[in-house]
Amino acid sequence: MVFGQKVLVLPGYMNSGEGHWQTRWEALHTRFERVQMPDWDHPVRDEWCRTLDAAVAASTGPLAFAAHSLGCLTVAFWAAQYATSESLAKVTGALLVAPPDPAGPEFPPELSAYATVPMVALPFPSILVASTDDPYAGIPFARACATAWGSSWREIGARGHINADSGLGDWDEAQQWLASLTRGSAGA
Numbered sequence: 001m002v003f004g005q006k007v008l009v010l011p012g013y014m015n016s017g018e019g020h021w022q023t024r025w026e027a028l029h030t031r032f033e034r035v036q037m038p039d040w041d042h043p044v045r046d047e048w049c050r051t052l053d054a055a056v057a058a059s060t061g062p063l064a065f066a067a068h069s070l071g072c073l074t075v076a077f078w079a080a081q082y083a084t085s086e087s088l089a090k091v092t093g094a095l096l097v098a099p100p101d102p103a104g105p106e107f108p109p110e111l112s113a114y115a116t117v118p119m120v121a122l123p124f125p126s127i128l129v130a131s132t133d134d135p136y137a138g139i140p141f142a143r144a145c146a147t148a149w150g151s152s153w154r155e156i157g158a159r160g161h162i163n164a165d166s167g168l169g170d171w172d173e174a175q176q177w178l179a180s181l182t183r184g185s186a187g188a
Contacts, residue, residue, distance in 0.1 A: 012069025
């Protein structure tokens with residue numbers, strides 16, 4: 001699969017290590033670029049959103065997001081509170097995988113700045129992917145985000161937090177979903 005535009009990879013809390021589908025995608029595709037957050041182990045919402053904003057501003061052409069976990073919430077906050085209309089116009093779509101529920105029992109209390117998730121439509125197409133046994137978010141929260149954000153819904157069964165432990169390898173199906181966004185069609 002060939003991606004003709006840049007894809008900004010947005011891992012979550014503590015980054016995405018070896019074996020994670022995001023890391024594997026970066027190794028497969030030269031147009032994929034990880035947004036390097038200031039501190040992976042101590043996320044500060046304002047810093048993460050400003051870092052994402054700078055990465056989008058530095059891009060000269062259209063781009064898409066491949067976000068996981070806290071990266072999904074960062075995209076939602078960035079789009080609702082930080083982005084300019086010029087930056088938003090560059091984004092062709094976002095693949096949002098396993099957004100965590102800040103009200104959930106497993107959500108780190110030190111990330112309280114993410115507590116009030118923007119529940120407003122994203123100004124670009126998106127696909128939200130959820131697992132039925134994600135310890136960081138139940139299906140009701142994930143569905144509520146998908147509905148509020150205007151995202152197409154993909155439920156992939158019991159895959160945990162959809163990370164390296166999920167055993168997805170290169171996760172070809174999700175690459176196809178992302179490719180549909182870079183062509184401007186999220187599908188239903």
